[in-house]
Amino acid sequence: xxxxxxxxxxxxxxxxxxxxxxxxxxxxxxxxxxxxxxxxxxxxxxxxxxxxxxxxxxxxxxxxxxxxxxxxxxxxxxxxxxxxxxxxxxxxxxxxxxxxxxxxxxxxxxxxxxxxxxxxxxxxxxxxxxxxxxxxxxxxxxxxxxxxxxxxxxxxxxxxxxxxxxxxxxxxxxxxxxxxxxxxxxxxxxxxxxxxxxxxxxxxxxxxxxxxxxxxxxxxxxxxxxxx
Amino acid sequence: xxxxxxxxxxxxxxxxxxxxxxxxxxxxxxxxxxxxxxxxxxxxxxxxxxxxxxxxxxxxxxxxxxxxxxxxxxxxxxxxxxxxxxxxxxxxxxxxxxxxxxxxxxxxxxxxxxxxxxxxxxxxxxxxxxxxxxxxxxxxxxxxxxxxxxxxxxxxxxxxxxxxxxxxxxxxxxxxxxxxxxxxxxxxxxxxxxxxxxxxxxxxxxxxxxxxxxxxxxxxxxxxxxxxxxxxxxxxxxxxxxxxxxxxxxxxxxxxxxxxxxxxxxxxxxxxxxxxxxxxxxxxxxxxxxxxxxxxxxxxxxxxxxxxxxxxxxxxxxxxxxxxxxxxxxxxxxxxxxxxxxxxxxxxxxxxxxxxxxxxxxxxxxxxxxxxxxxxxxxxxxxxxxxxxxxxxxxxxxxxxxxxxxxxxxxxxxxxxxxxxxxxxxxxxxxxxxxxxxxxxxxxxxxxxxxxxxxxxxxxxxxxxxxxxxxxxxxxxxxxxxxxxxxxxxxxxxxxxxxxxxxxxxxxxxxxxxxxxxxxxxxxxxxxxxxxxxxxxxxxxxxxxxxxxxxxxxxxxxxxxxxxxxxxxxxxxxxxxxxxxxxxxxxxxxxxxxxxxxxxxxxxxxxxxxxxxxxxxxxxxxxxxxxxxxxxxxxxxxxxxxxxxxxxxxxxxxxxxxxxxxxxxxxxxxxxxxxxxxxxxxxxxxxxxxxxxxxxxx
Numbered sequence: 001x002x003x004x005x006x007x008x009x010x011x012x013x014x015x016x017x018x019x020x021x022x023x024x025x026x027x028x029x030x031x032x033x034x035x036x037x038x039x040x041x042x043x044x045x046x047x048x049x050x051x052x053x054x055x056x057x058x059x060x061x062x063x064x065x066x067x068x069x070x071x072x073x074x075x076x077x078x079x080x081x082x083x084x085x086x087x088x089x090x091x092x093x094x095x096x097x098x099x100x101x102x103x104x105x106x107x108x109x110x111x112x113x114x115x116x117x118x119x120x121x122x123x124x125x126x127x128x129x130x131x132x133x134x135x136x137x138x139x140x141x142x143x144x145x146x147x148x149x150x151x152x153x154x155x156x157x158x159x160x161x162x163x164x165x166x167x168x169x170x171x172x173x174x175x176x177x178x179x180x181x182x183x184x185x186x187x188x189x190x191x192x193x194x195x196x197x198x199x200x201x202x203x204x205x206x207x208x209x210x211x212x213x214x215x216x217x218x219x220x221x222x223x224x225x226x227x228x
Numbered sequence: 229x230x231x232x233x234x235x236x237x238x239x240x241x242x243x244x245x246x247x248x249x250x251x252x253x254x255x256x257x258x259x260x261x262x263x264x265x266x267x268x269x270x271x272x273x274x275x276x277x278x279x280x281x282x283x284x285x286x287x288x289x290x291x292x293x294x295x296x297x298x299x300x301x302x303x304x305x306x307x308x309x310x311x312x313x314x315x316x317x318x319x320x321x322x323x324x325x326x327x328x329x330x331x332x333x334x335x336x337x338x339x340x341x342x343x344x345x346x347x348x349x350x351x352x353x354x355x356x357x358x359x360x361x362x363x364x365x366x367x368x369x370x371x372x373x374x375x376x377x378x379x380x381x382x383x384x385x386x387x388x389x390x391x392x393x394x395x396x397x398x399x400x401x402x403x404x405x406x407x408x409x410x411x412x413x414x415x416x417x418x419x420x421x422x423x424x425x426x427x428x429x430x431x432x433x434x435x436x437x438x439x440x441x442x443x444x445x446x447x448x449x450x451x452x453x454x455x456x457x458x459x460x461x462x463x464x465x466x467x468x469x470x471x472x473x474x475x476x477x478x479x480x481x482x483x484x485x486x487x488x489x490x491x492x493x494x495x496x497x498x499x500x501x502x503x504x505x506x507x508x509x510x511x512x513x514x515x516x517x518x519x520x521x522x523x524x525x526x527x528x529x530x531x532x533x534x535x536x537x538x539x540x541x542x543x544x545x546x547x548x549x550x551x552x553x554x555x556x557x558x559x560x561x562x563x564x565x566x567x568x569x570x571x572x573x574x575x576x577x578x579x580x581x582x583x584x585x586x587x588x589x590x591x592x593x594x595x596x597x598x599x600x601x602x603x604x605x606x607x608x609x610x611x612x613x614x615x616x617x618x619x620x621x622x623x624x625x626x627x628x629x630x631x632x633x634x635x636x637x638x639x640x641x642x643x644x645x646x647x648x649x650x651x652x653x654x655x656x657x658x659x660x661x662x663x664x665x666x667x668x669x670x671x672x673x674x675x676x677x678x679x680x681x682x683x684x685x686x687x688x689x690x691x692x693x694x695x696x697x698x699x700x701x702x703x704x705x706x707x708x709x710x711x712x713x714x715x716x717x718x719x720x721x722x723x724x725x726x727x728x729x730x731x732x733x734x735x736x737x738x739x740x741x742x743x744x745x746x747x748x749x750x751x752x753x754x755x756x757x758x759x760x761x762x763x764x765x766x767x768x769x770x771x772x773x774x775x776x777x778x779x780x781x782x783x784x785x786x787x788x789x790x791x792x793x794x795x796x797x798x799x800x801x802x803x804x805x806x807x808x809x810x811x812x813x814x815x816x817x818x819x820x821x822x823x824x825x826x827x828x829x830x831x832x833x834x835x836x837x838x839x840x841x842x843x844x845x846x847x848x849x850x851x852x853x854x855x856x857x858x859x860x861x862x863x864x865x866x867x868x869x870x871x872x873x874x875x876x877x878x879x880x881x882x883x884x885x886x887x888x889x890x891x892x893x894x895x896x897x898x899x900x901x902x903x904x905x906x907x908x909x910x911x912x913x914x915x916x917x918x919x920x921x922x923x924x925x926x
Contacts, residue, residue: 133582174297174764177293178292178472181477182292182322182766193561197665200769204323205325207771209661209665209675210765211764211766214766
């Protein structure tokens with residue numbers, strides 16, 4: 001493991017992250033659990049107490065719960081972390097074990113504007129590479145109304161359009177394997193033949209019928225467009 | 229444990245629908261059913277090589293990957309694992325080189341001695357694809373052979389290559405990234421693996437199938453569990469699951485060959501065929517139609533079912549040659565025109581099978597041949613009363629056994645097989661799944677279920693086997709139950725279509741509506757009750773092709789032969805048993821036992837009981853019996869409707885039941901039997917009750 005010489009983990013953000021994940025998994029955020037989930041060893045009981053003073057956490061015995069503002073704050077941290085993972089994996093193709101630590105460092109330097117830009121660039125992804133949900137930001141809510149992104153879901157292309165696959169975001173183990181075996185993976189160009197009642201696409205000479213749920217998880221750049 | 233000397237075996241392996249069976253037929257000199265859709269071969273065929281009797285050729289179900297996702301893929305993987313020393317002839321679709329190379333890389337990892345056959349070179353060239361075969365061969369370090377299997381081009385070279393022992397391990401290395409490499413090492417270190425187990429098995433386990441170790445009993449259950457939890461723990465520490473890393477490594481391994489300029493795909497399409505050839509088929513049809521009309525006159529043709537069918541076929545063929553395959557492809561899956569196409573297809577099937585075969589041909593054989601010639605001849609020549617009764621009595625060997633099989637069932641089945649074969653070879657059926665997926669989702673399965681269901685209209689037994697292409701057990705149980713319940717087989721369907729032509733429109737709707745309701749009800753209940761998931765719907769649609777007459781003839785002949793071999797002895801035997809029962813009074817006992825249900829609840833003549841009971845052994849025989857009762861005027865008015873309903877929903881035949889036991893186990897087979905019996909008798913009875921109470925005459 002590379003040594004973490006330049007220390008840049010913000011203990012408070014780290015703590016919010018751990019509490020948030022515990023709650024997400026339906027576990028009571030007790031002091032023991034928080035300490036166990038604190039992989040970078042930056043969180044101490046003192047950190048938690050500081051968050052209590054800041055009004056982000058509420059303490060009951062050994063258990064810490066979010067206050068309303070704390071929950072919002074935690075959500076933002078999680079959103080930055082998971083978007084950072086997506087960016088590293090899908091766009092920069094970082095696939096090895098350094099991902100986690102890189103994403104950790106990355107998340108702390110992201111400003112809200114940059115976060116929303118990354119989110120838009122990635123087409124407002126719904127889940128991180130581990131399959132966990134990414135809390136939506138303002139940009140996602142806006143995007144539901146109008147398309148404003150370079151990367152779109154394959155399902156948004158209309159018949160006759162084609163696009164190059166940038167990434168596939170799925171929580172299902174088997175789906176990715178199977179799509180790859182049929183030749184659907186980043187870099188390949190797909191042409192939409194029809195979209196109703198099922199999606200039919202051409203991949204060079206292979207014609208595939210896919211359910212809509214699946215084409216919603218395949219992200220493409222419309223042909224002719226470039227990633228800015 | 230693992231035998232190493234399997235060198236006298238040749239395995240045909242490849243992606244679905246690439247022509248393995250055609251090559252199998254060539255190498256062995258036997259006929260294997262060949263169609264234009266993935267999943268034609270779900271069972272393994274074996275045969276002796278024509279050119280070397282000591283070689284055994286094995287045809288396997290098509291796979292996209294040796295990491296199986298469904299039962300038929302698993303069959304292939306296991307065969308390869310059990311025959312490690314065998315020669316693998318990998319058949320590839322030249323149009324889809326990349327996907328084929330993915331499979332080649334897996335074969336390389338398994339250390340298989342491989343020969344690569346690039347089939348359908350003609351279609352690839354037509355689409356502007358060119359492949360530097362010799363360069364590809366040099367890079368891969370194996371023999372690469374170009375073929376057009378349906379025209380037997382290049383096939384002799386496969387024989388030469390096998391005979392001269394030139395199969396080699398392909399020179400593709402899958403370079404896994406560090407998470408996979410580390411994980412493989414950890415598995416090797418922490419679990420004692422039996423001899424012969426290597427990287428391939430470990431990678432398979434990582435990809436989510438740890439059972440690969442336990443299945444053949446080489447590794448204890450405890451160890452498999454330990455392995456599964458180890459894989460799970462390692463996977464959780466990674467940003468992606470192992471499947472992702474494995475898939476990307478394979479992808480890169482295969483991609484490098486495409487990059488090395490072995491493969492070029494010109495955007496320009498080569499003009500497919502000269503105008504004359506493109507319109508040749510419609511010309512032939514036109515001439516044939518004119519000839520038919522000239523020979524029989526419009527009046528003569530009108531009653532046979534051929535009259536509208538000929539016009540329809542002419543229109544279809546002309547339209548398709550005008551549109552071209554590309555456009556036609558869009559028509560068949562279009563939400564509106566696709567349904568229109570389906571209606572036209574169904575109407576043509578009805579005209580050909582229900583009207584022409586079940587009407588005209590059956591009349592011809594039955595009235596003219598049997599009742600007009602053979603039976604009177606027997607009547608005249610045989611004077612011994614019991615012998616006469618034995619041959620042409622109510623349950624006579626000729627009047628019933630031969631007559632049922634040859635004049636009623638044979639023409640219907642033969643015509644059906646021709647029509648079905650044509651539809652199979654065009655590649656229409658997989659396109660149907662696009663339209664039907666949403667309907668199948670209602671009952672908890674996806675559009676892939678269309679293939680076994682459609683096959684069921686040919687033979688429910690075969691279709692039950694074909695349900696293997698479905699991915700989860702849940703889906704298989706649902707589809708097999710629906711097959712047993714609501715899908716009539718070819719013989720039954722033909723006879724039902726004949727009945728339909730004698731019924732009023734509302735009656736047909738009542739029957740279709742009830743069957744549909746039963747299908748939805750049973751499907752929905754099952755999909756609720758059976759635990760498990762429905763799998764993704766991803767299906768490759770094969771190219772639309774004009775069917776080859778020679779393949780249709782061969783295929784129909786093979787199927788009719790198979791059918792007669794199965795059905796004919798049974799028809800004779802069943803007739804003998806009925807004859808004996810009739811003479812000994814046993815039949816009266818049977819009638820007495822079922823009379824309350826048949827006459828009381830269903831309101832049918834007691835004679836139908838014999839058809840229903842025998843229908844269990846062979847649906848077609850039962851159907852033929854009902855047909856006969858109807859011809860003799862024993863089924864009138866609403867009885868016909870009730871009979872038809874009960875018959876369509878009634879039990880699967882014995883052969884189907886045996887296959888269900890084999891595929892799903894005895895428990896499920898009994899369950900399905902119970903469901904089907906209850907639903908068919910109940911719906912028939914309720915319909916009868918309803919019609920009686922309301923006094924409606926359909």
